[in-house]
Amino acid sequence: MDWPRDKKIEVYAQAIRGLLTLEPSIEKRLKYMDFVDIYSALDDNERRLYAECYPQENRNMAGLTERLLTQGRQQGIQQGLLRGREEGRQDGERELLARQLSRRFGPLDTLTAERLQRATTAELERWADNILDARTLEDVFGAN
Known part of the structure; x- marks a missing residue:
């Protein structure tokens, strides 16, 4: 963009003013x-x-930025909570299945314990269902 150097701050202010006036979407x-x-x-001096x-435009943009940062933090917290709940649920399923397997088939060998640690939620749920009808440890991990 080409403008006279002494008009740079004014051009910037007009761009911000136009943005605040014409664009209703906060994200945009x-x-x-x-x-x-x-x-x-x-540069830093020009920003100062x-x-x-242009204090009003500066306050409006600072307020917009802060509002968006706050929304982003809140979304991040919510996503973190959901992920933590899912991981906690999966850990609980894993621990319960390990306890059930140990009780039914005796102490778990290292390979089985590692398999449980790497398992997805879907695998854990399938294995938990399989344990009800399984006669052997291999039956639990079979493809039912």
Whole structure:
């Protein structure tokens, strides 16, 4: 983008003002804000001058950024909680199946214990169902 050097901060401010006025989507505003930042390439001094000369636009964009960061953190926390619950559930299934196998067939050998540790949730559930009808340890891990 080509503009007079002494107008750089003003052009940046107009771009931000237009973005805030014309784009209703918060996500798109942030995306376009990145574009404006990349192509304007304000240095630290220019950013300070922008904040002084255009305080409302600066506050609006800072508020937008903070709101999006907060939303992102909240989504990350929720995803982490869901993942933790799933991992906890899988660990519980694994431990219960290991206990049931040990009780039914005696102490588990190293290979069987390792197999349980590598198992997916679907495998653990299938094996837990198989244990009800299995006569041997191999029957539990069979392809039912």
